[in-house]
Amino acid sequence: MSEKEYVIGLDAGTSDLRAVIFDKWGNEIAQSRTPYETFYPNIGWAEQDANDWAKALKTTIKCLIRDCGLSPSSIKALGITHQRETILPVDENGTPLRRALLWFDTRAEEQVEWLKRQLDPEEITKITGVPPSPGWSLPKILWIKEHEREVFDSAHKFLLVSDFLTFLLTGEFRTSWASACTTQLLDINKFEWSSKLLEICQIPISKLPTTIPPGGVLGTVTKKFSEETTLPEGIPVIAGGGDQQCGGLGTGVTKVGVASLNLGTSVILETFLDSPIIDPQLRYWLRVACVPRKYIAENGIGGGAYTLKWFKENFGQSETEVAERLKISPYDILMIEAKKAPPGALGLFVVPYWLGAFSPYYDTSARGVIFGFTGSHRREHLIRAIIEGVAYEVRLNLENLENASKTHVDEIRVYGGGAKSPLWCQIIADICNKKVRVTQTEENTALGAAILAATSVFYKDVLEAADKMITIRAEYNPIKENVTFYDKSYNKVYKMLYQSLKHLFREIPS
Numbered sequence: 001m002s003e004k005e006y007v008i009g010l011d012a013g014t015s016d017l018r019a020v021i022f023d024k025w026g027n028e029i030a031q032s033r034t035p036y037e038t039f040y041p042n043i044g045w046a047e048q049d050a051n052d053w054a055k056a057l058k059t060t061i062k063c064l065i066r067d068c069g070l071s072p073s074s075i076k077a078l079g080i081t082h083q084r085e086t087i088l089p090v091d092e093n094g095t096p097l098r099r100a101l102l103w104f105d106t107r108a109e110e111q112v113e114w115l116k117r118q119l120d121p122e123e124i125t126k127i128t129g130v131p132p133s134p135g136w137s138l139p140k141i142l143w144i145k146e147h148e149r150e151v152f153d154s155a156h157k158f159l160l161v162s163d164f165l166t167f168l169l170t171g172e173f174r175t176s177w178a179s180a181c182t183t184q185l186l187d188i189n190k191f192e193w194s195s196k197l198l199e200i201c202q203i204p205i206s207k208l209p210t211t212i213p214p215g216g217v218l219g220t221v222t223k224k225f226s227e228e229t230t231l232p233e234g235i236p237v238i239a240g241g242g243d244q245q246c247g248g249l250g251t252g253v254t255k256v257g258v259a260s261l262n263l264g265t266s267v268i269l270e271t272f273l274d275s276p277i278i279d280p281q282l283r284y285w286l287r288v289a290c291v292p293r294k295y296i297a298e299n300g301i302g303g304g305a306y307t308l309k310w311f312k313e314n315f316g317q318s319e320t321e322v323a324e325r326l327k328i329s330p331y332d333i334l335m336i337e338a339k340k341a342p343p344g345a346l347g348l349f350v351v352p353y354w355l356g357a358f359s360p361y362y363d364t365s366a367r368g369v370i371f372g373f374t375g376s377h378r379r380e381h382l383i384r385a386i387i388e389g390v391a392y393e394v395r396l397n398l399e400n401l402e403n404a405s406k407t408h409v410d411e412i413r414v415y416g417g418g419a420k421s422p423l424w425c426q427i428i429a430d431i432c433n434k435k436v437r438v439t440q441t442e443e444n445t446a447l448g449a450a451i452l453a454a455t456s457v458f459y460k461d462v463l464e465a466a467d468k469m470i471t472i473r474a475e476y477n478p479i480k481e482n483v484t485f486y487d488k489s490y491n492k493v494y495k496m497l498y499q500s501l502k503h504l505f506r507e508i509p510s
Helices: 050-067 109-118 121-128 137-147 149-154 161-170 177-183 195-201 223-229 243-251 306-315 317-326 330-338 379-405 422-432 444-454 462-469 480-505
Strands: 006-012 016-023 028-035 075-082 088-090 157-159 174-176 210-212 217-220 236-242 258-263 267-273 285-288 295-301 349-351 369-371 411-415 435-439 472-476
Touching: 006 050, 006 161, 006 444, 016 050, 016 444, 028 050, 050 161, 050 223, 075 161, 075 243, 075 444, 088 149, 088 161, 109 121, 109 137, 109 195, 121 195, 137 149, 137 177, 137 195, 157 161, 161 174, 161 217, 161 223, 161 236, 174 177, 174 217, 174 236, 177 210, 177 236, 177 285, 236 243, 236 444, 243 258, 243 267, 243 285, 243 295, 243 411, 243 435, 243 444, 258 379, 267 379, 295 379, 306 317, 306 330, 306 379, 317 330, 330 379, 330 422, 349 379, 349 480, 369 480, 379 422, 379 480, 411 422, 422 435, 422 472, 422 480, 444 462
Parallel strands: 006 075, 075 236, 174 210, 258 411, 411 435
Antiparallel strands: 006 016, 016 028, 088 157, 217 236, 258 267, 267 295, 285 295, 349 369, 435 472
């Protein structure tokens, strides 16, 4: 096969759609992106216009191929990843019947309570891998059924973002197991739509797309789409998965013992499982992996890196001004300041629950905590304490993942904005006492989709593709004396803070 053949990883995120060209070795060749708008018609509601997705898809692909300097015929396959849970009703022609309900739209709380009355939440979790929540697609479909019955009845299919893009590219209504599992309608044990849930909710299976394994062929690019964008007609469009699963794949999470950490605004931790191990205590959610018939255990920190963003926006004006003059990120300046402070920040702790507590507590009343201030503390100590607080939460969630799934993690692959910081990566290695590795590309989610696309043209399976296409850029090993120090701080102080304060959180006036 030619060295000059390429694949595209298509990433339809919450704020924009990006397309990245990779070669067979995982080197990024070119990328293009197009933003789209989110609408907030009511409190707790969030919607996007799928026509904007369609425009973004065509614009992004057309600009990518025009500007990349490559012959369109050198593009051999395309894989798709996407924002998860967002759901869209369409007619038989694929025309949207209303705006899509986004993953963080919480209007379907009543439908969640109804669902709990119909079937034990524990049974729902055993079937789907996740407990009832307004975030999943199923309650959103039920909301449409109850409040917009004409739309529900007229809907030929309910589609995830990737499914809609697949239809535009290929004319097919198909989806990946690793996408469908985010709807709370897929039986993750059988890799098929749950007949029990569909019967209870009175949703005809005909209203859902056909499911196939990740890495399978969803369809081929149509003549119409090719003429509109110059993407070659007939190339395969490959089933990918949700953005977090593809992000994990793009860092190399393909076997037990390796975890991925998306160190972004929300911090998501994932580890690989060979079988569907359900945790009755819900210390993680279970997803279908991008490796066929395997699984991902996932949990996360709601505030995560948002806490550092909060500091920058409210107290980081000087860093922002310096960064603008130097033409670098203000976060680089914050990291330089944090490095001035010693490990432990002179006894200052931050519990990063600025957006409430996610796993393992799931406490919406929880608040962020800054604990241990003295007159000796300065800016650099608080910045470092924020970074350490996120790392402590990573350890807390990692311990829960390991204990609940009965697995052991040897290595954490970090990606997202925080992965650019050597200091943050080293702190995570020290606090978790795990090797931390960072990959060459910053577009890990798109790379995950591209790895799956590469299995159709370059490699025999996803494991071989991941092995060939992922390159490690940096490695951080735990520093023994820091591990000992942080271990004591974590067990004696940090773990106790939430437990000591949780009853007070609930007493704070609204």
